[in-house]
Amino acid sequence: MDIKYDLGSxxxxxxxxxxxxxxxxxxxxxxxxxxxxxxxxxxYVIFTIMNTLPGLF
Incomplete structure (x- = not known):
């Protein structure tokens, strides 16, 4: 690790x-x-789908 080179970069x-x-x-x-x-x-769409689907079955 060359600190002088790193600082220059x-x-x-x-x-x-x-x-x-x-x-x-x-x-x-x-x-x-x-x-x-x-x-x-x-x-939000995924959340709505995940909450709606269990109530349908």
Whole structure:
């Protein structure tokens, strides 16, 4: 493990990183929010099916 090499790599990555523009940030937030809503909807559908099926038989 070469600590000097590792620190140099981390420094190089941090120099390349930049803060996103407002447009890029809002697009990422919108996509992430849509994914969360979609996963929640799928979970709700599965929950509803699992609660409804035992009552039918």
């Amino acid at each position: 981390y420094t190089r990555v941090l120099k390349l990183a930049s803060t996103p523009s407002w447009e890029e940030f809002s697009r990422i937030a919108l996509i992430a929010g849509a994914g969360i809503v979609l996963i929640g909807f799928i979970g």
